Structures are given as C-alpha cells and as structure tokens.
Amino acid sequence: MKIGLIGTGSMGSLLLDAFIYFGAIQPQQLYISNRSKEKLLLLSERHEGLNISQNNIETVTHCDILFVCVKPLQFTTIIEEIKDHVRSDQLLVSITSPVQLHHLENNLSCKIAKIIPSVTHKVGSGASLVMYGSRIQEKEKQLLHDLLSFISKPIEIKETQARINSDFTSCGPAFMSFFLIKWIEAAVEMTGISREEITCLASEMMLGTGTLLTQGGLTPLQLQELVAVPGGITAQALSQLNQSLDGVFHNLITTTHNKYVEDVEKLNELLGDIN
Known part of the structure; x- marks a missing residue:
C-alpha cells in the first residue's frame, strides 16, 4: 500500500511522524509533496527512504490513499490541480473540517473520506473523527480504520456533528x-x-x-x-x-461554531465554481 500526503505543515507532519513511529507504515511507502521544499527535506532527513514528489500530481499518481492536509481555502487550488489525475479506486482523505464531503465528491471522481485528527496522536493517543463519502465501501472503511488505529482511537461520526466533536478532540x-x-x-x-x-x-x-x-x-x-x-x-x-464559569462554555461553543459556518460558506462559494 502506498500513501500520499499533500501538505506537510504542522498536522501533516504530525500524522506522517506518528504513522511511521507507531509502525503503521514504512517511510518507503510514503510519497509527500508541499509548497515548501525545505519542509520536505527536513522530513526526508528524519525518515530515511521517504519519497519526495516534485509536485502534487506525482504524489497522486503513486498512492492508493491520499491525505490532503492543507488549509480550507487552499482546496480550490489542490482540486483544480489533481482532479484529472485521481482514479476511481483511490481513497482521498481530507483532514480539514470545514471542507465538506459533498465539496469533494462533486469535484473529484475518487472515493472520499474525512478525518479530524488531534495533536494527541503524537503520542499514539486520542480520538480521530472519521466521516465517509457515499462511494466508500466496507473494505475502504476497514482499511482507514486499521491505519488510524495505530495512532488513535478512530470514531465514526456524522458530518453534521463534526464541529462539536472536534471542539473536544481537536481543540x-x-x-x-x-x-x-x-x-x-x-x-x-x-x-x-x-x-x-x-x-x-x-x-x-x-x-x-x-x-x-x-x-x-x-x-x-x-x-x-x-x-x-x-x-x-x-x-x-x-x-x-x-x-x-457560568456561560463560558456556551460562549466557547458559539465562537467555534460561528467560525466554522463562516468557513463552510466561503467554501460553498469557491468549490461550487469548479466543474
């Protein structure tokens, strides 16, 4: 099995390190790409055998599972770049909460899942929240569950409850x-x-x-x-x-939910224009 990572920022790097450290995959199975080549070189020095791709398309073509670990508004660029190169048998996994499953399924032909990871995976702990698109079959669910089990406790949730769940697990x-x-x-x-x-x-x-x-x-x-x-x-x-603390946690939830809704609305506008 070959795994690709597009985006090796803080959470992308954390997932990569955790997968390797806890024995989920070997460096030779990983293909990574990122806008900053310096980050890729640092990761390759840390994990001998890691495959550095020249661009995102190269990462896509080599992998069976593709983790996209970029900020919400960067998804328009990523989708436009890879949409003609993904395969129907591939599994693309977004780790970005406001990006909805339907955003990805409407614009990409591959199978889609979404996870919300946590910094606690750095020590092989915490819950990873998992959501599946309509094209996912049981074998892909089991594959992703087994992979995430090396670094976390995978818990399947409804996408409509992603924000409140991630308030606890991620924030x-x-x-x-x-x-x-x-x-x-x-x-x-x-x-x-x-x-x-x-x-x-x-x-x-x-x-x-x-x-x-x-x-x-x-x-x-x-x-x-x-x-x-x-x-x-x-x-x-x-x-x-x-x-x-009376009212503090109600205000906290209101704040995180308002920001989430704002981001989703922006993505609805942006991703709705991609065919």
Missing part, C-alpha cells in the same frame, strides 16, 4: 492547556512555588485523570464526586468555579 488539548496555564500562573504568583514543579504535578494530574476516565470506568461526574467530599475544600472551590 480540547489547547482549551485544557489554557486552563492549566492560568491555574499555574496563579499558583506561582500567590504561593511562590516553582513553575517547573507545579507544571510537572499538573501534567501528571492530567495524565492520571484521563486514564481514570478512559480505563478506570469513571464518568466525569463520578470522578468529581469521588474527589469533592461534601463540605470539603474541593467542593467549596468547585462551587466558586461553577459561579465564575
């Missing part, structure tokens, strides 16, 4: 890190504790909490109740948090 690590940073800054300022020490403790706490929720059989509410004894310090602090 979530940044949101949780933001919370930790603010908490750590307050701890350092108010108590004088070493930033390195408290960051280490906070990181270990996050790891343990995630393990309890994924492997320990606890729900978030059960975990909260296990720690927050009525009348205790944790319970009192949680009461304060509940008041302080």
